[in-house]
Amino acid sequence: MRLCELREMEVINGCTCKRLGCVEDLEIDLCRGCMDAIIVPVPGKICGLWGAEKEYVIPVECIKKVGPDIILVEISEERCLK
Incomplete structure (x- = not known):
């Protein structure tokens, strides 16, 4: 799967059934060559420029299903909000 395909996908928190938004970026560990987290801006942020300065940094371990x-992720939103 390519990043451009991931960016079109909505991220849903399975714990609260809340829509978090769409993937904006990835966090990659270059030493291991693995993806560590997906980054989702908080709703209301437009093109990464206007709105809240916060984003969800969701570890790969919290991703339960990719449809x-x-x-579908299972997170505590307060703990993943950076």
């Missing part, structure tokens, strides 16, 4: 159009 054709959504990514």
